[in-house]
Amino acid sequence: MSLVVQVRFPGETLPPLEDEKKNTTFKVGPGLTHISPSTLIVSRAGELNIDQRKHTIWMESNSKRYVASQNDAIIATVLRSTADSYICAIPSSNSPVPSASQAVLPHLAFPQATKKTRPVLHQGSVVYARISLANKHIDPELECYDADSGKSEGFGELKGGFVFGVSLGMARRLLGDAKKTRLLRVRERKAEAGRKGEEYQDVGVDMSSGREVLEELGESLSFELAVGRNGRIWVHSGDPKTTLCVMRCIQQSEFLTGKEQRQLVKEALKALG
Amino acid sequence: MPREIDPTINEKSFILDALNQKLRIDGRDLDSFRELELNFGDDYGLADVQLGKTRVLARVSAEVVKPFTDRPFDGIFTITTELGPMASPAFEPGRQTEQEVLLSRLIEKAIRRSNALDTESLCIVAGQKCWQIRADVHFLSHDGALVDASCIAVVAALQHFRRPDVSVEGEKVTIHTMTERIPVPLSILHVPICVTFSFYLDGEVCLVDATLQEEQLRQGDMTITLNKFGELCQIAKAGGLAINGLNLLRCAKIALVKVGEIAATVQRRLEEDAAARVRRDNLLESKADNERA
Numbered sequence: 266m267s268l269v270v271q272v273r274f275p276g277e278t279l280p281p282l283e284d285e286k287k288n289t290t291f292k293v294g295p296g297l298t299h300i301s302p303s304t305l306i307v308s309r310a311g312e313l314n315i316d317q318r319k320h321t322i323w324m325e326s327n328s329k330r331y332v333a334s335q336n337d338a339i340i341a342t343v344l345r346s347t348a349d350s351y352i353c354a355i356p357s358s359n360s361p362v363p364s365a366s367q368a369v370l371p372h373l374a375f376p377q378a379t380k381k382t383r384p385v386l387h388q389g390s391v392v393y394a395r396i397s398l399a400n401k402h403i404d405p406e407l408e409c410y411d412a413d414s415g416k417s418e419g420f421g422e423l424k425g426g427f428v429f430g431v432s433l434g435m436a437r438r439l440l441g442d443a444k445k446t447r448l449l450r451v452r453e454r455k456a457e458a459g460r461k462g463e464e465y466q467d468v469g470v471d472m473s474s475g476r477e478v479l480e481e482l483g484e485s486l487s488f489e490l491a492v493g494r495n496g497r498i499w500v501h502s503g504d505p506k507t508t509l510c511v512m513r514c515i516q517q518s519e520f521l522t523g524k525e526q527r528q529l530v531k532e533a534l535k536a537l538g
Numbered sequence: 539m540p541r542e543i544d545p546t547i548n549e550k551s552f553i554l555d556a557l558n559q560k561l562r563i564d565g566r567d568l569d570s571f572r573e574l575e576l577n578f579g580d581d582y583g584l585a586d587v588q589l590g591k592t593r594v595l596a597r598v599s600a601e602v603v604k605p606f607t608d609r610p611f612d613g614i615f616t617i618t619t620e621l622g623p624m625a626s627p628a629f630e631p632g633r634q635t636e637q638e639v640l641l642s643r644l645i646e647k648a649i650r651r652s653n654a655l656d657t658e659s660l661c662i663v664a665g666q667k668c669w670q671i672r673a674d675v676h677f678l679s680h681d682g683a684l685v686d687a688s689c690i691a692v693v694a695a696l697q698h699f700r701r702p703d704v705s706v707e708g709e710k711v712t713i714h715t716m717t718e719r720i721p722v723p724l725s726i727l728h729v730p731i732c733v734t735f736s737f738y739l740d741g742e743v744c745l746v747d748a749t750l751q752e753e754q755l756r757q758g759d760m761t762i763t764l765n766k767f768g769e770l771c772q773i774a775k776a777g778g779l780a781i782n783g784l785n786l787l788r789c790a791k792i793a794l795v796k797v798g799e800i801a802a803t804v805q806r807r808l809e810e811d812a813a814a815r816v817r818r819d820n821l822l823e824s825k826a827d828n829e830r831a
Contacts, residue, residue, distance in 0.1 A: 389546045389547040391547070506561065509563065
């Protein structure tokens with residue numbers, strides 16, 4: 266990549282943030298530890314990302330173990346039901362043996378659910394849910410509706426299909442995070458050029474979305490897909506062959522460029538016939 | 539207590555559906571093994587077997603001890619297996635589960651009880667001194683087929699192992715160091731290999747080398763141990779779905795082919811390792827049967 270990426274290692278202290286406006290508060294994301302009053306220490310190796318517009322700062326790196334954080338859409342498995350809630354497991358991508366943390370999904374956390382009309386989930390059901398509460402010391406809480414509209418918006422039980430794991434970085438990329446960070450980089454460079462009084466020159470940033478595999482698959486196959494930020498992906502199509510083809514393409518495309526992803530899908534489709 | 543999560547309803551029905559159409563999740567044929575990778579350590583008697591994501595390490599070591607009083611002419615051979623949390627968070631240290639007991643007994647029966655290692659050759663002075671050969675099996679990663687992988691690991695490590703040479707003069711026993719005299723390979727009588735079959739859909743589908751996910755869903759399993767000459771060492775079937783004789787014969791036939799392939803791979807890797815060792819340590823001169831000009 267032609268862009269300068271800021272790679273940081275654990276233990277490094279970040280230089281003081283350059284503020285465009287004085288006295289703004291920054292939100293500190295994963296991979297950084299804040300020591301008051303204003304020191305930031307890197308706690309996870311990866312790329313440093315600073316979003317000056319949203320005033321956020323975080324480290325980006327790939328991992329396999331999922332740590333719950335609020336508002337993440339995840340794919341969970343129902344373990345059992347209690348008087349007023351389902352106890353769920355949040356499996357991470359960690360294959361072959363899934364490690365899981367537990368979460369609570371209240372019976373009433375479904376759109377328009379009442380005590381009588383709540384959906385019945387059995388042990389081993391798969392749900393697509395949003396984490397409504399994530400706290401370090403207690404089990405996270407889940408919700409199966411959109412916070413703004415109160416409607417399901419795709420959340421809820423996932424019926425049929427197959428669930429498999431990918432790395433957390435891959436899951437984020439499939440959800441479109443890669444494009445966001447790339448746009449961010451371009452913006453950073455523009456701001457930098459602006460400060461120096463130079464004109465911004467396009468250096469041919471790789472603006473691929475990182476999820477060409479899905480775009481290409483979606484053009485010729487029909488299937489449903491849900492990506493959880495915990496590194497689990499649910500694929501459903503009528504035919505096991507198609508589902509397996511989608512699964513393999515996604516799993517193999519992790520380290521491929523956009524072009525290679527398209528090539529991979531084309532070959533897979535040819536083999537599928 | 540940490541537990542493995544059972545496969546979800548979706549996974550369960552999908553895998554069985556796919557099996558019904560003769561499809562496996564990882565794209566293998568029903569009767570094919572995952573790619574077997576076998577590596578040896580720098581010193582003798584360390585074998586590292588990888589079967590897909592399953593990884594097993596076997597370590598063979600030797601010690602001079604007093605033989606059992608009822609068997610004064612035999613050496614001692616032990617195999618220890620322990621499933622620890624390194625393989626899977628579902629395994630607890632120190633507590634033997636049923637799975638672990640079955641596993642260690644299967645390996646014990648396959649290798650020790652089938653007389654793969656000639657224990658009589660381990661005797662140094664009858665009733666006084668003999669070699670104790672010990673094989674420690676470590677499970678590093680669990681993705682199914684632990685029996686098959688550990689059996690391969692142990693037989694490979696046994697064939698790879700060299701014990702120090704000994705000389706006996708009357709009552710005096712001298713153990714020569716590895717540099718003083720060329721270490722001696724163990725006398726291996728035959729090479730048993732295990733093949734585990736998993737049964738699904740009331741015995742209609744039978745899989746070789748099932749992954750962890752497939753193992754969790756199987757209705758029954760059976761382990762056949764053969765050596766490459768086709769001599770049957772054991773058929774182990776601890777409960778589960780009953781299968782008919784025809785199926786058993788079919789499995790045995792598949793096993794024979796698989797055992798041949800695996801034994802050939804082990805042999806090839808052993809030869810490659812020996813060749814690499816000769817190059818590395820310049821062993822050519824120390825060979826007794828070297829060509830003289």
